[in-house]
Amino acid sequence: MPVKVRFAPSPTGFLHIGGVRTALFNWLFARHAGGEFHLRIENTDTGREVAEATDQIKESLSWLGLDWDGPVTFQLDQTERCQVEARRLLEEGKAYEDEGAIRIKMPDEGVTGWDDAVRGPVEVANDTIEDLIILRSDGRPTYNFASPLEDWLDGITHVIRGDDHVSNTPKQIRVLEALGAEIPVYAHVGNVLGLDGKKLSKRHGAVGVDEFRREGYLPEALVNYLALLGWSYDDKTTIMSREELISRFTIERVAGSPATFDYEKLEWMNGVYLRELGEDAYAAALTTFLGEQGLDWDADLVRRTVPLVQVKLVRLDRYPEYAGFFFRDVTPDPKLLDARVLAAAEEALNKLDPFETEAIEQALRSLAESLELKPGKAFQPIRAAITGTNVSPSLFESIELLGREKTLQRLRAAAALAKD
């Protein structure tokens, strides 16, 4: 039987990073097996912002490259079918009415168990499972009825979901049995925790996918990082392309223990991906990102700054601060300046020909020498004058790219500032 899995978020808000991880595992599992990955919106509880949240979920998945098969389905669409099935269970004596709602009968003795694909055998005593309501008195199905029912209708073969669903599983298995449906394979993945050891939630920093996007993370990096949160290929492999992830992913190597989300490692990994990009691809990513930030900077100039910044940035959102001086004026802190050095620099660069990196470096080095200053000491005031700060891309290349006119202009302006 071909593999068929689903990711079933509820449309209550943006896509949570823990949810994304669940989606990713489902997706990797399906793609590895050549099966299908479906997106189902569990809107059993009529939400107010369904449309908006659904769009956002779809966009987040798309951005990450997690494509789904077939149309997006909505649980609410199965309301009638749920009612029909509930009535059937009633007729078959497997359910009963209770104050207008319908409850399913659960066995009082014995156990309900399953062989969890990540945890192994799990058993729950039946006397701890109550007769749950499957249809509310207003006719709407409850989650624990609608979800397994739709899994059955959709022919879902594997249910891969978060740890928090473990206690729902025995209930859903009983529902499925009553329905006469086949029981899918269940796999419960450990939860994602925040730095404080608590389950990740909106309280703990950037947990929505959107936020990672705004902070300049690459989807490839996020996917790679997330894949390693609870799954591993072997004892030493860390960086894996999407294709490698797909071909290597198996549910057997997924861990059942909770994992703490580590921003520092994600950043490091993002840097790895950023550095691996070709210069044109890097420029394209940067331009797109800047556009999303509302910064309409000259794409050609952005492209030319790439060689100067690529190895330096670990996140795209650092670019404006780091390379913004190419696009807008600067106001350096006077404390970083030195009028004598700046005046000398202006003179040295004024009629330099050609105005190129190598010549610039040569000129400034001999300037340092004649002023009897260590190179680093002499360059810092110049750096501040040119870039506005004491942390910047390589000075000589920056000067070449900025051009003679602007360079001299900034040198003069800074020299004036320094005198006060």
Added chain:
RNA sequence: GCCCCCAUCGACUAGCGGCCCAGGUCACAGCCCUUUCAAGGCUGCAGCGCGGGUUCGAAUCCCGCUGGGGGCACCA
């Protein structure tokens, strides 16, 4: 309160009885490189929660404890 799940360096993890006085990655520290910051190279710091078993032999198996997480709705 009841039920379920989990437990290796600060973090993510490898380990499925001897290959482990525990390996990799991030973080951290030191050194090298160096025009700042990064990146890179090298070195280092650091862990099997506790107590009982089983076994010739346990991080690996069993039991208990402790700790953490999740669940017990006409929420999903």
